[in-house]
Amino acid sequence: MDRQYYLDLAASGLKMPIGTHLVLHEHADHDAIPNDGRRLGGVIEEAARRFGCPMALPLMDLKLEKEALLLARGVAPAEIDTFHFTETPGGDWEVPLTRKMGAVCEAIQYIAGQTDLLPVGMGIGPFSLMTKLITDPITPVFLAGGGATADEEEEVELVERLLQLASKTIRLYLNAQIQAGAKAIILCEPAANKVYFSPIQLEESHDIFDRYVMDLNREIREQLRAADVDLIFHDCGELTDGMVSRFATLDPAMISLGCSRVLWEDARLLPKTTVLYGNLPTKQFYSDELVSIARVRELSDELLRRMREVGHPFILGSECDVLSVPGYEQTIMAKVDEFLKSE
Amino acid sequence: MNDIHPLSAAIIAGKRKDVSELVQACITAGESAQFIVESHLVPAMAIVGERFKNNEIFVPEMLIAARAMKEALKILEPMLVEAGVKPEFNAVIGTVEGDLHDIGKNLVAMMWKGANIDVIDLGVNVPPAKFVEAIRDNNARLVGLSALLTTTMPAMRETVKAIREAGLSPKIMIGGAPITHEYATEIGADGFAADAGSAVDAAMALLKS
Numbered sequence: 001m002d003r004q005y006y007l008d009l010a011a012s013g014l015k016m017p018i019g020t021h022l023v024l025h026e027h028a029d030h031d032a033i034p035n036d037g038r039r040l041g042g043v044i045e046e047a048a049r050r051f052g053c054p055m056a057l058p059l060m061d062l063k064l065e066k067e068a069l070l071l072a073r074g075v076a077p078a079e080i081d082t083f084h085f086t087e088t089p090g091g092d093w094e095v096p097l098t099r100k101m102g103a104v105c106e107a108i109q110y111i112a113g114q115t116d117l118l119p120v121g122m123g124i125g126p127f128s129l130m131t132k133l134i135t136d137p138i139t140p141v142f143l144a145g146g147g148a149t150a151d152e153e154e155e156v157e158l159v160e161r162l163l164q165l166a167s168k169t170i171r172l173y174l175n176a177q178i179q180a181g182a183k184a185i186i187l188c189e190p191a192a193n194k195v196y197f198s199p200i201q202l203e204e205s206h207d208i209f210d211r212y213v214m215d216l217n218r219e220i221r222e223q224l225r226a227a228d229v230d231l232i233f234h235d236c237g238e239l240t241d242g243m244v245s246r247f248a249t250l251d252p253a254m255i256s257l258g259c260s261r262v263l264w265e266d267a268r269l270l271p272k273t274t275v276l277y278g279n280l281p282t283k284q285f286y287s288d289e290l291v292s293i294a295r296v297r298e299l300s301d302e303l304l305r306r307m308r309e310v311g312h313p314f315i316l317g318s319e320c321d322v323l324s325v326p327g328y329e330q331t332i333m334a335k336v337d338e339f340l341k342s343e
Numbered sequence: 344m345n346d347i348h349p350l351s352a353a354i355i356a357g358k359r360k361d362v363s364e365l366v367q368a369c370i371t372a373g374e375s376a377q378f379i380v381e382s383h384l385v386p387a388m389a390i391v392g393e394r395f396k397n398n399e400i401f402v403p404e405m406l407i408a409a410r411a412m413k414e415a416l417k418i419l420e421p422m423l424v425e426a427g428v429k430p431e432f433n434a435v436i437g438t439v440e441g442d443l444h445d446i447g448k449n450l451v452a453m454m455w456k457g458a459n460i461d462v463i464d465l466g467v468n469v470p471p472a473k474f475v476e477a478i479r480d481n482n483a484r485l486v487g488l489s490a491l492l493t494t495t496m497p498a499m500r501e502t503v504k505a506i507r508e509a510g511l512s513p514k515i516m517i518g519g520a521p522i523t524h525e526y527a528t529e530i531g532a533d534g535f536a537a538d539a540g541s542a543v544d545a546a547m548a549l550l551k552s
Contacts, residue, residue: 081443081468082443082466082467082468135445136406136449138402138403138406138446139403139406139407139410141403142403142404142406142407145403194401194402195401195402195446196402196403197403198401198402198403198404199401200400200401200404201403283493283520283521284521286493286496286521287521287523287525287526289523289525290523323492323493323494324494325493325494325496325497326494326497327497328493
């Protein structure tokens with residue numbers, strides 16, 4: 001797609017939350033809708049219209065790929081959420097799309113065929129999916145970063161095998177969304193952060209980050225490029241400058257970062273062809289103690305002013321998916337509405 | 344680390360293999376298991392917690408240290424059981440129902456164990472009734488509730504309510520990325536820890552209050 005599209009959106013002063021979850025939860029049967037592609041498409045459209053966003057942003061459900069991978073492996077549905085591999089799985093197995101994945105694709109088809117919105121797909125990144133498949137991914141990543149190999153440490157062997165399986169599953173799902181009509185993909189890699197990778201180790205070398213995160217994301221980038229689909233890269237984890245600089249090499253059309261980052265400082269790490277998106281602390285919007293409505297306005301105004309000063313293409317938005325919290329729905333929505341009014 | 348005992352130093356550095364040898368050396372030198380825990384393991388994990396709080400080390404280094412501590416406990420725990428030595432305090436910990444995240448919970452459990460608290464880890468997605476049962480069965484003095492997601496915070500309220508309605512009165516501490524002191528007070532919890540590094544001090548303050 002023409003990258004100018006995103007630059008024009010930024011230049012137009014667009015402000016938008018990743019807010020489909022908020023709108024979904026205004027529907028009484030919100031648990032049923034993600035299984036029904038046509039209705040899911042309707043909710044995605046409703047969210048885009050509500051927030052004045054020309055992009056149809058999907059639900060950020062980062063459990064879909066784990067479910068597909070494990071169902072295909074024969075894990076019982078009731079055990080999927082808490083299932084972790086304890087030994088390296090051998091062999092290969094086909095991963096069919098799940099019902100929810102099918103519904104996402106149907107929703108994309110609806111957006112692409114029946115609306116004027118940009119159909120956007122979504123997937124979890126390979127590293128983040130791997131972290132959901134074992135009990136402790138941090139220790140083996142640290143050991144591998146210290147030079148341990150798969151031959152020396154079983155835990156490292158397990159991680160490396162699961163990265164392969166994760167990558168395969170994700171690419172299959174992304175391909176299905178592209179076939180359904182997605183023109184951009186939000187690739188969410190929130191676990192590629194300072195919790196899973198020691199900044200002390202990274203000071204010595206980024207080799208482990210490059211091997212476990214970047215190489216696999218680069219393969220996905222090439223998959224999208226071959227299909228003329230744009231990359232919107234999302235990572236709301238706590239990041240180092242080195243991590244952000246590496247994400248920049250993926251040449252995303254947009255990059256969405258969490259509120260631990262100072263976006264006007266990060267602008268220097270990114271090409272002017274990558275629109276920065278974010279990064280209001282929406283995970284705290286439920287609490288007036290953490291962030292009052294007046295503070296939302298202050299933060300929004302400051303972000304807009306600072307980003308104008310550095311002259312980097314920017315879209316004001318949320319640090320992540322804005323989740324609907326039972327009992328706090330109105331508080332959260334009022335703060336979203338407040339930042340959408342910023343100038 | 345010149346004035347730190349070599350066993351403590353090995354734990355802090357996460358040198359698992361050295362830890363086994365050093366524990367054996369302490370035992371051979373006549374140190375009791377209780378003395379080794381209290382004089383070498385607990386201080387080592389206290390240093391780890393302090394360095395984490397000060398951003399001198401990060402989660403991976405903490406986990407590697409905990410892994411080394413576990414190696415020591417593998418040797419020492421049978422000796423402690425045989426000697427009838429029990430930690431002064433015990434705790435139940437878990438991630439609340441609907442939430443599958445466990446890094447924060449694991450770190451706190453590890454730091455509490457490192458402070459010589461007997462920790463029963465209920466895992467993730469724990470329903471209120473399971474917390475109640477575990478507290479009752481173990482006569483737990485302390486409970487840790489963890490949640491990463493704003494959407495699962497209400498399950499903390501339900502869990503605190505269920506514990507209190509069951510007539511149980513352990514000290515309840517909550518924590519997790521979206522949690523605030525205000526929220527802890529609002530739902531009737533006794534305390535809150537902003538991170539795993541401060542979870543030991545917060546727990547001890549509650550247990551000794």
